[in-house]
Amino acid sequence: MQFIIVTGLSGAGKSTAVHILEDIGYYCIDNIPPTLITNFITLCQNSNIAMEKIAFVVDARSGDRIIRLADEIKELKKNGYKCEVLFLEANDEVIIKRYKETRRKHPGGTGGLLIDSIVAERRLLSEVRNQADYIIDTSNLLTRQLKEQILALFESRTKFENLNVSIISFGFKRGIPLDSDLVFDVRFLPNPFYDPELRTHTGLEQPIKDFVLGSEATQNFLKKLTDMVDFLLPQYVEEGKTQLVISIGCTGGKHRSVVVAEALKTFLAEKNYYTVAMHRDLGRE
Numbered sequence: 507m508q509f510i511i512v513t514g515l516s517g518a519g520k521s522t523a524v525h526i527l528e529d530i531g532y533y534c535i536d537n538i539p540p541t542l543i544t545n546f547i548t549l550c551q552n553s554n555i556a557m558e559k560i561a562f563v564v565d566a567r568s569g570d571r572i573i574r575l576a577d578e579i580k581e582l583k584k585n586g587y588k589c590e591v592l593f594l595e596a597n598d599e600v601i602i603k604r605y606k607e608t609r610r611k612h613p614g615g616t617g618g619l620l621i622d623s624i625v626a627e628r629r630l631l632s633e634v635r636n637q638a639d640y641i642i643d644t645s646n647l648l649t650r651q652l653k654e655q656i657l658a659l660f661e662s663r664t665k666f667e668n669l670n671v672s673i674i675s676f677g678f679k680r681g682i683p684l685d686s687d688l689v690f691d692v693r694f695l696p697n698p699f700y701d702p703e704l705r706t707h708t709g710l711e712q713p714i715k716d717f718v719l720g721s722e723a724t725q726n727f728l729k730k731l732t733d734m735v736d737f738l739l740p741q742y743v744e745e746g747k748t749q750l751v752i753s754i755g756c757t758g759g760k761h762r763s764v765v766v767a768e769a770l771k772t773f774l775a776e777k778n779y780y781t782v783a784m785h786r787d788l789g790r791e
Contacts, residue, residue: 509547509587510561510660511579513634514594514625517601519644519652520618523594524563525699537569540575544744547587566627576633589788593631593638593657596645597684598624641670641749643685655782669739669771670749670780675709675767677759686753690731690736693755694719695762696721708788718765729733732773739779741747759787 510532512523515765533630534614543562552688564575582589596604605612612623614630635641642655648718680688698704698717707714718724735752744748752770756762764785771783 507547507550507557507588507590508559509582510559511543511575511589512563512576512594513575513591513631513638514784515596515601515624515631516566517604517624518594518596519536519642519647520563520565522593522649522652523592523656524525525563526653527561527660528756530657530661532559532660532709533557534561534563535681536563537567538562538564538570538630540564540578540667541571541785543578544582554667563632568628572634576637579634581636590640591634591638592640592650592742593630593635594636595641595643597643600645602756632641637707638748640780643672643749643751644675645685646683646786651784659780669743669747670751671739671774671782672751673767673771674751674753674773675759675763675783675787676755677755677757677763677790679753680759680787680790682755683751684788685751685755689753690756691755692762692766695724695727695766697757699758704761707761709761709768709785710788714761715765715768718762719769724766726767728762731766731770734775735770735774739774739777757789759785764788 510527512520512527514520524536528534538546550560564572566572567737579589581593598621601759602620605620612620614623614627642652644652676683676687676690678693695718700705701717704713705718709715709718733735739750754763754767754770767783769784774781
């Protein structure tokens with residue numbers, strides 16, 4: 507039997523994740539108290555009901571009982587259960603916006619400020635986050651992109667290295683992504699913007715790829731970039747880091763940064779790191 511514990515911050519997309527898991531055959535149990543997980547697993551194993559894939563959703567709705575989740579995860583893994591933890595999070599600004607749009611009350615709210623509830627929940631879940639096998643930041647993800655990430659993790663059952671890498675292309679004129687761990691500036695590369703025939707295309711299209719990748723400067727940069735990242739990532743894994751955000755910036759975030767981000771994604775995927783590329787500023791010009 508396969509078990510997934512879906513947890514994370516309220517407003518980060520757990521409900522959407524559960525729907526996706528249901529679509530690929532997981533029996534999903536929402537808002538289960540942490541102390542009942544082991545009992546339910548034992549019940550399933552001793553029954554004639556065929557449930558090969560089960561997902562438990564545990565979050566702040568459990569109240570103070572959520573602090574028991576970290577211990578439950580340790581106990582499950584210690585006893586040899588194949589249990590994986592998916593942790594969903596988003597930045598404070600995005601979570602506040604989502605709650606304003608839905609007009610729902612935060613489960614940890616006590617009538618005070620929403621940001622105080624978010625900060626308290628983040629602190630409460632910090633140990634669980636440290637134990638997560640997969641962490642997905644949904645701040646800049648469309649539902650379609652979240653689905654792609656979850657399907658890549660749990661549908662194909664491909665075994666990835668223990669590090670999730672998010673590559674974000676962006677335009678410096680709109681600021682550097684706040685959650686960046688590494689930032690690379692590619693504004694020195696030849697710019698297709700100045701070619702009227704290329705200007706309207708994006709870095710996802712072949713004419714721009716050919717233009718940017720056809721430059722000797724780009725090829726030299728990619729070699730140095732991939733060499734450095736190839737060295738750094740195992741060091742991060744050894745340190746215990748589970749998620750890394752690499753941001754690639756050009757002027758507008760439409761051409762050069764997109765091409766380089768996609769090239770780096772391909773390189774890291776071949777190295778068996780779970781990698782997703784997001785293009786923050788495409789369509790915003």
